Amino acid sequence: MKTTFYMSLLLAGLHAVAHGQLLPSHHNGHDTNEHIHHAHEAVACLKLVPNNADFAFQFFKEITLEAPNKNIFFSPVSISTAFAMLALGARSTTQTQILEGLTFNLTEIQEKEIQEGFHNLIHMLSHPEGGVQLNMGNAIFLTEKLKPLKKFLDDAKALYQLEAFTTDFNNPMEAEKQINDYIERKTHGKIADLVKDMDPQTVMLLATFVFFKGSWEKPFKPEHTEEREFFVDPEMTVKVPMMHQTGRFDLYFDEELSCTVVRLHYNGSATAFLVLPAKGKMKQLEETLVKETVQEWSEHLFQSLVSLYFPKFSISGSYEITNTLSKMGIVDVFSDQADLSGITGTPDLKVSKVVHKAALDVDERGTEAAAGTAAEILTLSIHPTIEFNRPFLMLIFDRDTNSTLFIGKIVNPTITS
The missing domain is CATH 3.30.497.10 (Antithrombin, subunit I, domain 2)
Structure with a gap:
């Protein structure tokens, strides 16, 4: 024994x-x-x-x-x-x-x-x-x-x-x-x-x-966070504090996997990929996600002016x-x-x-920003809105070592464990 x-x-x-x-x-x-x-x-x-x-x-x-x-x-x-x-x-x-x-x-x-x-x-x-x-x-x-x-x-x-x-x-x-x-x-x-x-x-x-x-390279402003709906599944909707900012972000629309990818950088060497599958497409994404997929996203990202909504959650x-x-x-x-x-x-x-x-x-700021003000001037044009208001993936990588630090699938951001 x-x-x-x-x-x-x-x-x-x-x-x-x-x-x-x-x-x-x-x-x-x-x-x-x-x-x-x-x-x-x-x-x-x-x-x-x-x-x-x-x-x-x-x-x-x-x-x-x-x-x-x-x-x-x-x-x-x-x-x-x-x-x-x-x-x-x-x-x-x-x-x-x-x-x-x-x-x-x-x-x-x-x-x-x-x-x-x-x-x-x-x-x-x-x-x-x-x-x-x-x-x-x-x-x-x-x-x-x-x-x-x-x-x-x-x-x-x-x-x-x-x-x-x-x-x-x-x-x-x-x-x-x-x-x-x-x-x-x-x-x-x-x-x-x-x-x-x-x-x-x-x-x-x-x-x-x-x-x-x-800490986010581009922090969200707490005053822009508001309660909005998150659609867990066709039968269930919950209210979540939704962070918001308009700016230029790295984006990619993967037509084959029917998902939107947004890349956010942390200060330093960490990077997050936020992946929002189209309704009903999460299972397909889970079954086919491999390292080559992420590599392809990285290579095809482009900068675009968008209005981004992302939940604050633990x-x-x-x-x-x-x-x-x-x-x-x-x-x-x-x-x-x-x-x-x-x-x-x-x-x-x-x-x-x-x-x-x-x-x-996940919250708005990370470290407190140093003193000094920089106003981001945005042209008042119609720009797309990307709202993470249904189940999504969050992948966190370390750029220096190409390591996958964390993988998360957030189905319901109001459930903490």
Whole structure:
């Protein structure tokens, strides 16, 4: 009988939140050596880009099948990172399944390259250009009697910035409090009570988190926000605070997928794609969305003067994703076939549960704008209105690493979880 190990993935995404100043860029005044190091990191990251994107959209398809007509919000890069780290301690078929489940072709890329790529990805995402705050981290909570191999801990610390803690899982309430307090602190209070109903048999818990806080490059004015109708489905309409601004935006009308794409930038390196399918076309979009689709949108965007309405909302997604990952080929690690002997030196360990939680806040401003006034003068002409008043997708990318940070499907913006 294998000892079980509970894995928890958590993250908070705070988007365009109106509290507090963000930190200035860490990249001012770099010398040549730092630029060279940055370039090397970027190259290592870029090897992962196509695979991480494929994983993101495959996972999205699976989750939408499991939760049709519901809000969805998750961070593909967080899930990929956690499982790449787990692969460090996996051996034989278990390791192969994890890496292939993350969509890597092991005849084209070696495990060592994958690990180096994730190490550099974490480093780059944790030191973003000014205007975006993005913290990633990993923690492992271990029962006192479980002694992980020094090599695993050293490698995981060096590659994944892993923090390790001793935990008494025989006292589930105390263990839950320790883990939840740590998570809440690391996600600035955004994610609370992630872990509950813990199995006293748990010997190890792996937690991964992402915390993102961004501010719109073109903020919305709060005085222009008004309550408007949002059409959840043909039978249900809700009232939502709808932000509004008129200006030049990057747009694309995808005739094949019957959807309108609007791209909004955050200050710094993050970008959001807001995707509004025509009525009744969401399912078609969900089933066909792949990384090439987003690439095509990027290449065909054009600037146009529009009147944009976009809801102000907060949602979170919480998932037990063991089943989803099993469908994607990651099977043995959850069974008595698991070989995680690279973690403890013995093969008697398996993952019992994987929990993933993500949260998203969207509002008008982000950081408070600096003093100074710039009036945008617009010609008084008839310009199209784009109103996100029915279910839509929101994809958030990091431009420096081409990473899919978050994927959201907002069916009903008044439901927060």
